[in-house]
Amino acid sequence: MKQIEIKTLVKECKYDELSETDRRLVDAAKDATVRAYAPYSKYQVGAAILLDNGKIVEGSNQENAAYPSGTCAERTAAFFAASSNPGMAFKKIAVAAWMDPGKDKNPEEGFQDNPASPCGGCRQALMEYENLYGDIEVILYGKDKIFVLPSVKALLPLAFTDF
Numbered sequence: 724m725k726q727i728e729i730k731t732l733v734k735e736c737k738y739d740e741l742s743e744t745d746r747r748l749v750d751a752a753k754d755a756t757v758r759a760y761a762p763y764s765k766y767q768v769g770a771a772i773l774l775d776n777g778k779i780v781e782g783s784n785q786e787n788a789a790y791p792s793g794t795c796a797e798r799t800a801a802f803f804a805a806s807s808n809p810g811m812a813f814k815k816i817a818v819a820a821w822m823d824p825g826k827d828k829n830p831e832e833g834f835q836d837n838p839a840s841p842c843g844g845c846r847q848a849l850m851e852y853e854n855l856y857g858d859i860e861v862i863l864y865g866k867d868k869i870f871v872l873p874s875v876k877a878l879l880p881l882a883f884t885d886f
Contacts, residue, residue: 729880729881731872731877731878731880732872732873732877733870733871733872733877734870734871734872735868735869735870735871736868736869736871737868737869738864738869741862741869741871744773745815745817745862745871747779748771748773748779748815748816748817748862749771749817749819749862749864749869751769751771751779751781751817752769752770752771752781752796752817752818752819752862752864753769753819753821753834753864754769754781755769755770755771755781755782755783755796755800755819756768756769756783756796756819756820756821756834757769757783757821758781758783759783759784759785759796759821760783760784760785760786760793761784761786762786763786763788763790764786765822765823766784766820766821766822767783767784767820767821767822768783768784768795768796768797768818768819768820768821768839769781769782769783769796769818769819769820769821770782770783770795770796770797770799770800770801770816770817770818770819771800771816771817772800772801772804772813772815772816773813773814773815773816774804774808774811774812774813774814775811775812775813775814775856776808776811778808778811780800780803780804780807780808781800782796782797782798782799782800782801782802782803783796783799784796784799785799795841795842795844795845796818797816797818797841797845797848797849798844798845798848800816801813801816801845801848801849801852802848805852812855812856812857813849813852813853813856813859814859814860815859815860815861815862816849816859816860816861816862816875817862817863817864818838818839818840818841818861818862818863818864819834819835819839819864820834820835820839820864821833821834821835822835831866834864834865834866835864835865835866836865836866836867837865837867837868838863838864838865838868838869838870839863839864839865840863840870840878841861841878843879846875846878846879846882847879847882847883849875849878850875850876850879850882850883850884852875853874853875853876854884858873858874858875858876859874859875860872860873860874861873861874861875861877861878
C-alpha cells in the first residue's frame with residue numbers, strides 16, 4: 724500500500740494586502756450578498772467572477788422552500804457568466820458570506836469573521852470551468868482574514884475530472 728500526502732497552498736492576507744483588482748472582486752462578492760434570497764437560512768452568500776476580458780459577473784444564493792431546489796452563489800455566478808459570456812475564461816472567483824447582525828447595527832458587522840468556502844457541489848461545478856479554461860484563482864473573504872488559493876483544484880484535490 725502506498726500513502727499519498729496532499730497539501731494545499733493557502734495564502735492568508737488582509738483586505739488592504741490584496742491588489743486593486745482583487746479588492747474590486749471581493750467588493751463585488753460582498754455587494755452581491757444583498758441580492759441573495761435566503762429567507763430560510765438567513766445566510767446570504769455573494770460570489771463574483773473575473774472573466775478574461777476584465778468583466779466581473781456576480782451571483783448570490785437563491786433558496787427555495789422545495790429544498791434543495793435553490794442555487795448557491797458560486798454556481799449562480801458561474802452559470803450566468805458562462806451563459807452570458809460564452810467561451811470567456813474565468814480567471815478568479817471571490818466569495819463572501821453575510822448574516823443579519825440585527826436591527827440598527829452596522830451592515831459590515833454581518834460579514835463572517837472567517838472566510839466562507841464553497842460547498843462540494845460548487846467546487847465540482849467550478850472545477851469543470853477550470854478544466855475548460857485553466858486555473859481559476861479563489862479568494863475567500865472573511866472580515867478577520869482572507870484566504871487566496873491558486874486554483875479550484877486546491878479546494879478539491881481529488882476532483883472528478885474524467886468525463
